[in-house]
Amino acid sequence: MKRYLLLICILLSSVSLMAQDENTAIGVVVNAANRKPLEGVNIVNLNSVKGTTTNNEGEFKITAKVNDTLHFSYLGFKSIKVRVTNDWLKFGSAEITLTVLHEALEEVVVNQLRLTGYLEVDIAQVPLPNDNYRYSISGLSRGYEASKPSGINKIIGSIFNPADFLHRMFGKKPNELRKLKQMKEDDEIRNLLASRFDREMLTALLKVERVDLDEIVSQCNYSKGFIQSANDLQILDAISECYEEYKLLSRGRNDRL
Known part of the structure; x- marks a missing residue:
């Protein structure tokens, strides 16, 4: 009898864990250039408005359902949106790759004021x-x-x-x-x-x-x-x-x- 009770408890625990996993998306975020994990990546479920960040191994876990959209963003990298699939929730971890964002330097205007030497004229130029x-x-x-x-x-x-x-x-x-x-x-x-x-x-x-x-x-x-x-x-x-x-x-x- 005790064996049957133990078996039932194990089965119920397994079902509970499976149900929990089906509502959780797990994965790892890496740099597309060198495959190194990225720590501190911001991840937001745009549907449920829940957020998290990756740990020092690039790993994350976030509550999600099928067809939810996850937004990944990290300073210096191109942000992406990823749709949560049924296979992802059922069969384990997903690898998310982020690409370095190359930003062109904007032109900087130096010496915007042209001083004349006349105090009244120069003061008038100051915003x-x-x-x-x-x-x-x-x-x-x-x-x-x-x-x-x-x-x-x-x-x-x-x-x-x-x-x-x-x-x-x-x-x-x-x-x-x-x-x-x-x-x-x-x-x-x-x-x-x-x-x-x-x-x-x-x-x-x-x-x-x-x-x-x-x-x-x-x-x-x-x-x-x-x-x-x-x-x-x-x-x-x-x-x-x-x-x-x-x-x-x-x-x-x-x-x-």
């Missing part, structure tokens, strides 16, 4: 600093950042535009708006985004172009300085907070009608 201001609104937890306006009405009027722009961007793809909340709640995703400045992972997750992403943040009254210097996590939080604040303002506006 003025970009003064940014924060505007506080009653009922909201934070203010808006914007360049110095010609009048406060310009800022107040623009506050009601961001969500309209967000809906124009994501109106036909409501799942992408829901991903904002998922990304904010996943610690692994937040850690990955905090170390990035290229917007590549954000554009892949939200399925927008880089120029559209910058435009969204700009429409939410963030300055050029913020857009250029913020990391990907700050950009994510800016978009998410902008949308949440719009809903608050919109709710208040509807209550008054």
Whole structure:
């Protein structure tokens, strides 16, 4: 009797492990040039909004289902997307190869100012600093950042535009708006985004172009300085907070009608 119970326990354990493996994609990421493993590669499941990184042997494990898309990115290498197949989940590890990305150096302009020796003329050539201001609104937890306006009405009027722009961007793809909340709640995703400045992972997750992403943040009254210097996590939080604040303002506006 004891033998039968032991056999049943073993079978149940095996079934449990098989079920667990079928929901997990495992593999190793290597350099296509020399087959050496790559440590610290960022991997994100674009469907479930889950993320991870490779260990010092280039190995990774991530929750995934058949037909999910995994996004692999690594500094200095070309990013790729890989679809999860049934064979991959059933039969074990996959090898993912990344190719070095050769970037052309941009032209650098030196000595942009032509000094004349006349103080008044030379001072006029120096660009003025970009003064940014924060505007506080009653009922909201934070203010808006914007360049110095010609009048406060310009800022107040623009506050009601961001969500309209967000809906124009994501109106036909409501799942992408829901991903904002998922990304904010996943610690692994937040850690990955905090170390990035290229917007590549954000554009892949939200399925927008880089120029559209910058435009969204700009429409939410963030300055050029913020857009250029913020990391990907700050950009994510800016978009998410902008949308949440719009809903608050919109709710208040509807209550008054």
